[in-house]
Amino acid sequence: MLPAQGSSGRKVRICGVRTSWNTVGDGEFFCPDCGGDRNYRRRTGRRRFTVLGVPLLARGTAGPVVECAACHAHFGTDVLDHPTTVRFSAMLRDAVHTVALAVLVAGGTASSTVRETAVHAVRAAGFDDCTEEKLTDLVEALAADTGRFIIDPGPCGAALAIELHEALEPLAPHLAQPGRESILVxxxxxxxxxxxxxxxxxxxxxxxxxxxxxxxxxxxxLLLAAARTPS
Known part of the structure; x- marks a missing residue:
């Protein structure tokens, strides 16, 4: 921008580059600047050279960017890879539930202490209506559904191992080491x-x-430490 001095002493911009933005999509995302879930607009732009505010020459494209509807900050589109708070909570809840089921399938549900411990973990993760009966029914359904639960190879079954990876791998990049360790423990x-x-x-x-x-x-x-810790 090249400023000039006006008659009133105010600086007047003679020329510069202005970006004209166009919205091509919207949704909800986790805004790093706001620190919470916000609506966003996905935008692309065209840069133009202006003289006295009048656009004259094209100067290429801008974006795409993600613009927060609340604070209007611009981010790269990779910000959408971060789950919203609501989505993250659901991912964490599903991860704990899947781990609990996998352990119950491997070790059985005969022990009431095991069932109670599993229910406590699942409820703490967000499934408030979880009961021993519901977990037991799910374990029995997994064992009975031979189309999904393959006993061989591996003691936990190939299908259940796939479900563990599907539930945990998308969550792992968004958890610090202590958070990932907590799920295992x-x-x-x-x-x-x-x-x-x-x-x-x-x-x-x-x-x-x-x-x-x-x-x-x-x-x-972690497994050794858990085994040494009194219950």
Missing amino acids: QGARIALADGPYIPAEREVLATVGRALRLCVADTER
Whole structure:
């Protein structure tokens, strides 16, 4: 911009580049500047060279950008990769629920202590209406549905291992290390509620660790620490 001095002493912009924005989509996202869920507009723009505010020559395109409808800040489109608060809560809730089911499938539901521990973990994650009966019915349905629950290969079944990865892998990049470790430890506590780990439970928890991007050494450390901690 080239400013000039007007008769009133006010600076007048003679020329510069102005961007004209066009909205091509909208939705809801997590705004880093606002620190919460907000509406957004996905926008593209055209830059033009202006003289005294009059657009004359094209100077290329701008964007695409994501514009917050509340604070009007602009972000790269990769900001949409971050889940909204509502979506993140649902992902976390589903992750804990899936881990609990996987551990119950591996270790069984005969122990009331195991069932109670699983229900407590699932309720704490957000499924307030979870009961022992509901979890047991789901475990039995998984075992009966041979089209989805393949017993071989692996003690937790190929299909259930896939479900663990589907529930945990999208969540892992958005959780700090302590958060990922917490999900694994919750599964370990369910497995330990009726005594030491059995091989099938160990295999399931190792799968959980891999899906959460925990290295083998960290997974082993956490499982050992959980086993040493009095219930």
